[in-house]
Amino acid sequence: MIWMILLGICSGMLVSLSRQLNGRLALSTSAMQSSFWNHLVGFAVLVPCALIAGSLWPAEAASAHWFAWVGGAIGVVFVASGSWLIPRLGAALTGGLLVAGQMLSSVALDLLRGVEAVLWMQLAGVALILLGVYLSRRG
Amino acid sequence: MPARIPTAEEPRRPHPVEILAALCAGSLLTLMLLSNGMMAAHTTPIFASLTAHGVGTAVAVLLLLLFRLRTPPQPRMAASRAPLWAYLGGISGALTVVVSTVVVNSSLALTGTMALGLAGQVVLALVFDATGALGLERRLPRRNDLLALAAIVAGTLLIIFARGGAA
Structure with missing residues (x-):
């Protein structure tokens, strides 16, 4: 269990590490170029992983919904945004504001889709996040 | 895209445009996770990440070509060349999955x-x-x-x- 907890913390640290590296690359190239390298290098790493895990083309892949294919296209813009923001805001504020946007939109999505959740906790969470965004703007 | 990089030591207040950009990008993350989660449930998490990175690479190439065609080539600003390790962000990204x-x-x-x-x-x-x-x-x-x-x-x-x- 303790190992799983450490691994969970690691998964978040990898996000910050990746954003920091991409941000450094963007300083010498551009945000979009760093996003390109991020995806290309990640792809190269994942090919052997997929081969070990099973196959490069599972049988179900062909019948996937079209929306399941567009995540990568969205990810390119997301990674480029992170590389653009991190030299301007620093790692902590960049990460915090990205999480803020992610949580606000995911609550909206949950409400739209009628996902089961404790409503008052969601609304209190939204209020706290909005307060955080407001505070980040204060001098 | 403005090439303004802050150099001052003291942190400054974020610009509203930067805050808005971050919030929008965070919303994109929600959509991305929804899409990748759909692929992961339909196939496997590794395959979902593999396709996301493959599609992402192709889309990034398209966007880079588009930008290149639209803006005349400019002399590279004197920023130092990136060290090789700066290209490795994709490894920790892939490992995250x-x-x-x-x-x-x-x-x-x-x-x-x-x-x-x-x-x-x-x-x-x-x-x-x-x-x-x-x-x-x-x-x-x-x-x-x-x-x-x-x-x-x-x-x-x-x-x-x-x-x-x-x-």
């Missing part, structure tokens, strides 16, 4: 994985800022930056556990 898949399938489930991941992300980001790690500028967060982060983290935890509580 593998690691979080393992944790999600443990007793920590999605709620625990998200909460721990948030903690790891924020703590390491603060360490990076405080030390100026990996070639980015060192900046000590302002008091309001820390208050903002604390409020965002607290709100995020509430939302994460709001889902866990109903399940």
Whole structure:
């Protein structure tokens, strides 16, 4: 269990590490170029992983919904945004504001889709996040 | 895209455009996770990440070509060449998928994985800022930056556990 907890913390640290590296690359190239390298290098790493895990083309892949294919296209813009923001805001504020946007939109999505959740906790969470965004703007 | 990179030591207030850009990008992340999650449920998490990176590479090439055609080539500004390790962000990105898949399938489930991941992300980001790690500028967060982060983290935890509580 303790190992799983450490691994969970690691998964978040990898996000910050990746954003920091991409941000450094963007300083010498551009945000979009760093996003390109991020995806290309990640792809190269994942090919052997997929081969070990099973196959490069599972049988179900062909019948996937079209929306399941567009995540990568969205990810390119997301990674480029992170590389653009991190030299301007620093790692902590960049990460915090990205999480803020992610949580606000995911609550909206949950409400739209009628996902089961404790409503008052969601609304209190939204209020706290909005307060955080407001505070980040204060001098 | 403006090439203005802040060089001042003292941190400044974020510009509204930067805040808006971050919030929009965060919303994109929600859509991306929805899409990748759909592919992962239909096939496997590894295949979902593989296709996301493959499609992402192709789209990035298209966007880069588009930008190149639209703007006349400019002399490169004198920024130093990137060290080779700066190209390795994709490795930790790809590893994130593998690691979080393992944790999600443990007793920590999605709620625990998200909460721990948030903690790891924020703590390491603060360490990076405080030390100026990996070639980015060192900046000590302002008091309001820390208050903002604390409020965002607290709100995020509430939302994460709001889902866990109903399940």
